[in-house]
Amino acid sequence: MYKRIPSGVAVAHYELRNVNVAKCSACGAQLGGVPRLNPSSLRKLAKTEKRPERIYGGTLCRRCLANILREAVRAIKLHRS
Numbered sequence: 001m002y003k004r005i006p007s008g009v010a011v012a013h014y015e016l017r018n019v020n021v022a023k024c025s026a027c028g029a030q031l032g033g034v035p036r037l038n039p040s041s042l043r044k045l046a047k048t049e050k051r052p053e054r055i056y057g058g059t060l061c062r063r064c065l066a067n068i069l070r071e072a073v074r075a076i077k078l079h080r081s
């Protein structure tokens with residue numbers, strides 16, 4: 001949107017858009033521990049403050065991760081001789 005400032009010059013003013021809640025990529029549940037910040041504010045955070053520090057943190061919810069890990073463990077074939 002263009003605004004005319006006191007000097008008479010038209011300058012562009014950009015409005016920040018709302019940031020959506022992070023969702024699980026498997027079931028769509030809302031993810032906790034992921035901040036809803038615009039990119040400039042997100043840049044001020046440390047990496048550890050942007051998503052949970054576990055595997056698939058910020059991608060899968062804890063229930064889907066537990067199910068996937070369970071299936072992976074059960075798929076391992078035990079070698080018996």
Ligand SMILES: [Zn+2]
Nearest residue numbers: 024027061064
């Ligand atoms: Zn999920």
